[in-house]
Amino acid sequence: MESTTQQCLSLAVSTVVFALRPHPSTGRTTPWLPLVRRIREPYEGLWALPGGPLEDDQDLADSAGATLLRTTGLAPRHLEQLYAFGNVDRSPGERVVSIVYWALVRRDEDARAIDGDNVEWFVADDVHGLAFDHDVIVRYALDRLRAKITYSPIAHAFVTDEFTLAQLREVYEAVLGRALDPANFRRQILAQGAVEPTGRHVTGTSHRPPALYRSNPAHSRHSLTIEETS
Amino acid sequence: MESTTQQCLSLAVSTVVFALRPHPSTGRTTPWLPLVRRIREPYEGLWALPGGPLEDDQDLADSAGATLLRTTGLAPRHLEQLYAFGNVDRSPGERVVSIVYWALVRRDEDARAIDGDNVEWFVADDVHGLAFDHDVIVRYALDRLRAKITYSPIAHAFVTDEFTLAQLREVYEAVLGRALDPANFRRQILAQGAVEPTGRHVTGTSHRPPALYRSNPAHSRHSLTIEETS
DNA sequence: TCAAAAGTGTTATTGATACACCCATGA
């Protein structure tokens, strides 16, 4: 029964946007995310996930995509619903239910990203002290990213159209936080059929020129994903 | 930014409730779910998932639990968020965003379940022609149930406190829809440490008395689950 | 010719699967 009762709560859509950048101290590639400084109560002055109220004429994923555009200037490459947070006490004052998405930004697009006002990027694992329950949300999104990359080809969303297996491996290593054996990685990726060789090679390297691959669209979609027109 | 804008949409919580019962024709145990007949427009007369508007003072999971109580007379054994559905056009007329949960009912509790008015149970795989986008939701919940049972001890939510491995195996077979090798099933279940022997045995069988087990609470919780006070 | 990363080959280990076989009970 989806009733017609008028309700005294607001519905917001927020997004955890991940991009891979070098860690400022170690230099190793690691997930980063953009946060927005709150300019009003509650939690004025604190950092929070980018988001906003759901518009009447906007699908949930569209709202998340618009947020991504506003904060990073980019269109979503991978956009997926994470979870709906709606505990009564999660926001002081008004009741707010937040539907949270997570998005992945490609390394080449990330390079030409432009931050909006009051937007700053942080190393995802170091984030804490956020407004609302956003610490928990970021933690959950990171866990999900790390779990999903092991059984789904989402890593492709971080690389350019054509890529070397070393670049793809760097994505896995950045997300999982550990080194992977290049030989076994190559075999596993090729065996699952999610990439196919373009026949072209990178030139100008000081070593054997690596082959270029592209992701195989026939294999890239999993049955358990809800299809949404982004 | 979780803004304070007033919105012209309603927020509902619906629940896909699964119980295992014999299939009316084949006799094999299979997932069933309760549906509610709609008594008003839109979709008047059609079957729909049990649910209702989110109350101001109610957490999301509490709302789903109340729905389960109303339709089956039972308290939730396993209750978990499935997905938030909110496309603009999913409900004619008013904009409705539905946060959908799924619940599992134990076989012993299911036996003493009492249906509410206009509530009827159906074989989950045969359900179609529901109101709104509920066909898609049921399909998605079934997919998730079948996927999750392979890597998480949710099967325990279908059996009594003490159970034989044959009973637990019947749950897996009912959900997955195929027979499992009893010998290998035993080893896999015991190896993952999610069950422990009680030391007691079933008596009165016309064959070797099977041992009774209980689920091991230390192992039963996975890191990727959001903790909710049901 | 040397360094460095691409790419191939080989072996050991682990886990899944299939299935033969013994055990304990009631009828």
Place this chain on the structure above:
DNA sequence: TCATGGGTGTATCAATAACACTTTTGA
């Protein structure tokens, strides 16, 4: 003693991990 499902043993095959080794380039 027979039928029935509980429970154990074991061989086979596939996936994973570890690592030695060859290839191709620029410097």
